Amino acid sequence: MKQYLDLCNRIIDTGTWIENERTGKRCLTVINADLIYNVEKNEFPLITTRKSFWKAAIAEMLGYIRGYDNAADFRQLGAKTWDANANENQAWLNNTHRKGEDDMGRVYGVQGRAWSKPDGGTIDQLKKIVDNLSKGVDDRGEILSFYNPGEFHMGCLRPCMHTHNFSLLGDTLYLNSFQRSCDVPLGLNFNQVQVFTLLALIAQITGKKPGQAYHKIVNAHIYEDQLALMRDVQLTREPFSPASLSINPDIKSLEDLETWVTMDDFEVSNYQHHEAIKYPFSV
Numbered sequence: 001m002k003q004y005l006d007l008c009n010r011i012i013d014t015g016t017w018i019e020n021e022r023t024g025k026r027c028l029t030v031i032n033a034d035l036i037y038n039v040e041k042n043e044f045p046l047i048t049t050r051k052s053f054w055k056a057a058i059a060e061m062l063g064y065i066r067g068y069d070n071a072a073d074f075r076q077l078g079a080k081t082w083d084a085n086a087n088e089n090q091a092w093l094n095n096t097h098r099k100g101e102d103d104m105g106r107v108y109g110v111q112g113r114a115w116s117k118p119d120g121g122t123i124d125q126l127k128k129i130v131d132n133l134s135k136g137v138d139d140r141g142e143i144l145s146f147y148n149p150g151e152f153h154m155g156c157l158r159p160c161m162h163t164h165n166f167s168l169l170g171d172t173l174y175l176n177s178f179q180r181s182c183d184v185p186l187g188l189n190f191n192q193v194q195v196f197t198l199l200a201l202i203a204q205i206t207g208k209k210p211g212q213a214y215h216k217i218v219n220a221h222i223y224e225d226q227l228a229l230m231r232d233v234q235l236t237r238e239p240f241s242p243a244s245l246s247i248n249p250d251i252k253s254l255e256d257l258e259t260w261v262t263m264d265d266f267e268v269s270n271y272q273h274h275e276a277i278k279y280p281f282s283v
Ligand SMILES: Nc1nc(=O)c2c([nH]1)NC[C@@H]1CN(c3ccc(C(=O)N[C@@H](CCC(=O)O)C(=O)O)cc3)CN21
Pocket: 052, 053, 056, 080, 081, 082, 085, 157, 183, 186, 187, 188, 189, 190, 277, 278, 279, 281, 282, 283
């Protein structure tokens, strides 16, 4: 929690105002942030200075794991987070690749599970990683990349958290996650939970112990219409001690994650938090 608050304060104290053409808004911005989550100690990085909707964050990650490309599938899991980008983003609505209501196109999980090969067929990056790690193999290239510039024109948004790189040291699994662009009041609240949960889940299904997760952010920003709420409300609150996450131990394989897992298989305990804050969302 402290590292999140430190980043918010750093943006407010030292950030530069940058015009963003896509959203038409200014963002107070800093470059480079490194966050660490202690998954081995189950210190769940849930924001306590406002109510955080952690189930939606995990649902979004589960949708990526399943390779979903449709906001309706995300809604069914419990995340409404892709509705606006799929259905209200004018550039995407005008795009001939959009297949209709709720289509997100070739983003995130589609790339992770079905990256198109130039010579035909697709690559399932996640399955290869899970198969290798389960056998105790780390080929120093256990990389899940959603970043496919050749297909940016076929999706509603470029991935923000674009690469997850797994590593094994003995039987301990580590994760380095890379994010190019971060909406700190809204997105990071979710992204912290997602990096933590991704390591916990992949460790569980490959039979490894989770170690630490390292989260690298490049452009970290607060939109102009979010600033007052962050500075004058959220940052005036005292944080509570961290919550912990429990995952149904019956989840044992990638197939389990693909088929029957729901948000009922995740529980958070000791989550003490301040009141919710409704931050403006920029499409
Ligand atoms: N401007 C912007 N910021 C983002 O964080 C973001 C995007 N766009 N586009 C793609 C995804 C969608 N994400 C989202 C979208 C909505 C919320 C959101 O509204 N969160 C609220 C309520 C969540 C709920 O009720 O389930 C929150 O208070 O956290 C969070 C992340 C993260 N990403």
